[in-house]
Amino acid sequence: MNTEKDILLRRIANHLILHSIDIEDIGLFHGKMGVVLFFAHYARYTDSAIYDDFAGELLEEICENIPETLPINLETGLCGIGWGIEYLIQNGFMEGDSNEILTEIDKKVMERDLRRIKDLSLETGLMGISCYISLRLLSISHKAIEESFDTYYLSEWRKITNKLKIWNEQEIWNYLLSKQPKDNNILSLNLCLINGCAGVGMKCLTEIQ
16 A cells, blocks of 8 residues: 555554544544544554554543533534444444443433524534434334433424434535545644544545545
């Protein structure tokens, strides 16, 4: 693997390994969760346990340091972390029962009264929360649904989002990868998925594969 993109990917991976510890945000768009997704994909591409192990260590760090005050949104909050974990499990990057792993996040999401949400955006509003719930429901058996989201909550959610076009995981990736800088000088970029090293790396991987 000596193409220009492969060289850039190695530089990005090395840069992220050195500096990911400095990222304070643990979320999907601007934080460590996005970096985890890059390393999961890069580990599969390179067939390297080193990158897979790093992704696992970073994810463990995220899960152990979720503050009580973290918002539930997709951009910086619980839904973004939960979406990332569900994505990893559904796509075979990690093993585990997401119903057990994401129980606390599901409970926090249900605490939010959907009828009072005026913000409909993907980043901080109803669309983002709905994208998380929608992805979760893809992996939950009918028997296990009530263990994660109670029947009344799901009924209300479906009524409220009846006319909302909820994005699937590919549409979310398309959005994230569209928010990348033209300059690939990694030293001048932040480290995350949006306008950052992890995002540039993910875009390279999608173009190669």
